[in-house]
Amino acid sequence: MDIDRYLARIGYVGSREPSPQALRQLHRAHLFAVPFENLSIQWGEPIVLDDVAHYWKIVESRRGGFCYEQNGLFAWALRELGYQVELLSASVWSTLNPAPGYGPEFSHMLLRVSLTDSWIVDVGFGDSFLNPLMLRVGMQQLEGPRAFRIDRDGDYYILVMRRVDGRWIERYRFTAQARRAEEFAEMCHFHQTSPKSPFTQRRICSLARPDGRITLAGDEWIESQSDGMEVRRTVDDEDEARQLLLDHFGIISPLG
Numbered sequence: 001m002d003i004d005r006y007l008a009r010i011g012y013v014g015s016r017e018p019s020p021q022a023l024r025q026l027h028r029a030h031l032f033a034v035p036f037e038n039l040s041i042q043w044g045e046p047i048v049l050d051d052v053a054h055y056w057k058i059v060e061s062r063r064g065g066f067c068y069e070q071n072g073l074f075a076w077a078l079r080e081l082g083y084q085v086e087l088l089s090a091s092v093w094s095t096l097n098p099a100p101g102y103g104p105e106f107s108h109m110l111l112r113v114s115l116t117d118s119w120i121v122d123v124g125f126g127d128s129f130l131n132p133l134m135l136r137v138g139m140q141q142l143e144g145p146r147a148f149r150i151d152r153d154g155d156y157y158i159l160v161m162r163r164v165d166g167r168w169i170e171r172y173r174f175t176a177q178a179r180r181a182e183e184f185a186e187m188c189h190f191h192q193t194s195p196k197s198p199f200t201q202r203r204i205c206s207l208a209r210p211d212g213r214i215t216l217a218g219d220e221w222i223e224s225q226s227d228g229m230e231v232r233r234t235v236d237d238e239d240e241a242r243q244l245l246l247d248h249f250g251i252i253s254p255l256g
Contacts, residue, residue, distance in 0.1 A: 003080045009059045018082045027132050035064035035249045036126040037205040041192050049181050051076045062250055067109045067124030068188050074123050075111050084114040090174035106187040108172055126206055144226045164228035216244055
């Protein structure tokens with residue numbers, strides 16, 4: 001990895017010495033610069049679990065990606081900067097049919113970073129925490145009008161989020177067992193090919209901002225504010241969708 005080019009890609013100009021403060025700034029910089037997107041799946045571009053491929057796509061081609069790509073690249077960058085990083089596997093809470101519950105293991109990748117304390121790091125889940133979370137069970141960690149908490153159920157840690165309306169919702173569960181990148185291969189393939197995967201159903205391209213988030217979801221354009229307010233509208237046609245991708249995310253569609 002050319003760490004200088006990665007840091008330039010995310011607009012980071014802070015300290016390169018490992019610390020909680022620098023980790024927080026790196027986490028936020030990545031989230032504000034690199035969109036969470038599944039466009040490769042929609043465009044028939046294979047996604048492989050390969051750090052060099054992730055680097056080329058996100059840094060050199062200025063694209064985004066989903067969890068395996070984004071957290072895989074972020075883990076590599078953090079290691080280059082001297083952080084101790086482990087890959088963790090999570091199963092995501094879903095309310096989809098046939099019944100609400102957790103999905104398969106390895107359906108999401110997140111990171112644990114060890115400094116004086118252990119931190120949960122995740123730049124690949126879309127609308128989630130902006131700041132790394134301390135791995136401390138039961139502690140509410142505030143983030144504007146929202147809050148996050150890590151609960152414990154046996155071997156599982158459970159990430160829960162307090163929404164702006166005050167309701168707590170489960171996001172995913174994970175264990176402390178360190179994983180290898182290749183262990184995520186089956187679920188990475190599933191998410192690209194299965195009609196049961198949310199990533200094959202519609203396009204998603206979403207970018208965090210300090211005051212909210214912008215999202216192209218299917219044929220809908222959404223501008224969200226951190227206070228819970230949002231504006232939604234239908235995208236007129238594919239020409240407008242391509243222009244939105246270019247203007248707001250810097251992504252050029254290969255479909256013309």
